[in-house]
Amino acid sequence: MKMPEEEREVILSQVGEVLKDFRLSRESLIPVLQKVQEKLGYLPVLAMEKVAGDLGIPAVDVFGVASFYNQFRFNPPGENEIKVCMGTACYIAGGKIALDSFERRLEIKEGETTADRKYSLERVACVGCCTMAPVVVVNDKVEGHVTPTRVDGILLGLETGRQNEGTGRDGEGRQNR
Amino acid sequence: MSAEVTLTIDGQQVKAVAGEKLLFVALNNGIYIPHLCAIAEEERPSACCRLCFVEIEGLSRPVTACTQKVRDKMTVRTRTPKVDRLVKTGFELLLSDHRLQCRTCPKNGACQLQMVARERGLKLKTGRFKPLAKDIPVDHSPETFSFDAGRCVLCGQCVHADQNIARVGAINFINRGLKRKIGTFNNRCLRDSPCTECGLCVKACPVGALTFKT
Structure with missing residues (x-):
């Protein structure tokens, strides 16, 4: 995926801005990454390389730390954020099936974002309403008892919702059925 | 600092320099203790392979020999x-x-896992535990060696060789839990990493994960 020049510059300037407030050593790595993610919404490859360069540590060390902690994400959040609950109750009730359905429909893996940045898919651990398992949180709206059919329904709803705003295309949900 | 101490390992009197790690004292005196991750120069060993257990008189439980002075x-x-x-x-x-x-496996015969099995009379089979296949593709991209993560035991010897001896910084541990593996920045292949193909990591690998191409 090629990144537009202006986006590269935004990333580099934002990361540079963040790094001003820190001592440039290995100890600052996690707070720096947190701050960068706070500003950009995710950790782009370019940002991690810049952080590694400025802190004077190998880039792979930055990647190692960032991939260790769940709080860091490598893909930009989508316009619609889909979070599939993988807590115990949801997992038992078929949360994995819901996640698989989303992965198939959106043609991305969990933790990824569609190329058009319309959807991002994440797994979370317990959103606190186990009676409705399996639960999916779509843009902070809780959807309960999510079956693969409901997955289609949710995506269709998001597509048509956008259609009303006049920016979307025809529902992908129907084409692929 | 370099006071000499005398200790007894399996009934054998052994002399060593105070502060040395028990595991290496034993190995230097021809007493085999299974080990994969131990690095002699490391002040605080990772002790992650969990193979070098010994019992020390006065301690209630077995301890890892690589962490004991x-x-x-x-x-x-x-x-x-x-x-x-x-x-x-x-x-x-x-x-x-x-x-x-x-x-x-190219390491057949020289593999440390086989060594442990031989010395301790253990089977090279997964008995009680369900085999957990890691289907990570083999990285053949370097000219002189290959990396097969499916054979990796995550001992960290290659990371030590890469970061502290060669001082290259091409590989490290990435991800967490069952997905943990030795990897490069952004999961690139080794050819696209800062790797200089010095071969130190390959020599350090105790199993068949990093092997020279023949």
């Missing part, structure tokens, strides 16, 4: 029922996500 009049036993049990379980856990195809 030798003391004067220490009495150590390398084979006790407790130790054997821990080593057996640790070994089986290591094998459970190791692709066991010794006959086709």
Whole structure:
């Protein structure tokens, strides 16, 4: 995926801005990454390389730390954020099936974002309403008892919702059925 | 600092320099203790392979020999029922996500896992634990060696060689839990990493994960 020049510059300037407030050593790595993610919404490859360069540590060390902690994400959040609950109750009730359905429909893996940045898919651990398992949180709206059919329904709803705003295309949900 | 101490390992009187790590004292005196991750220069060992357990008189439980500094009049036993049990379980856990195809493995005969099995009379089979296949593609991109993560035991010897000896910084541990593996920045292939193909990591690998191309 090629990144537009202006986006590269935004990333580099934002990361540079963040790094001003820190001592440039290995100890600052996690707070720096947190701050960068706070500003950009995710950790782009370019940002991690810049952080590694400025802190004077190998880039792979930055990647190692960032991939260790769940709080860091490598893909930009989508316009619609889909979070599939993988807590115990949801997992038992078929949360994995819901996640698989989303992965198939959106043609991305969990933790990824569609190329058009319309959807991002994440797994979370317990959103606190186990009676409705399996639960999916779509843009902070809780959807309960999510079956693969409901997955289609949710995506269709998001597509048509956008259609009303006049920016979307025809529902992908129907084409692929 | 370099005071000499005398300790007893399996009934054998051994002389060592105070502050040395028990594991290496034993190995230097021809007493084999299974080990994969131990690095002599490391001040604080990761002790992650969980194979070098020994019992020390005065301590209620078995401890890892790589983290213990030798003391004067220490009495150590390398084979006790407790130790054997821990080593057996640790070994089986290591094998459970190791692709066991010794006959086709380039390291066959020189593999440290085979060494442990031979010395301790353990089977090179996953008994109690369900085998957990890691289907990570083999990285053939470097000209002189290959990296097969399916055979990796995550001992960290290659990371030490890369970061502290060669001082290259091409590889490290990435991800967490079952997905943990040795990797490069952004999961690039080794050819696209800062790797200089010095080969130190390949020489450090105790198993068949990093092997020279023939």
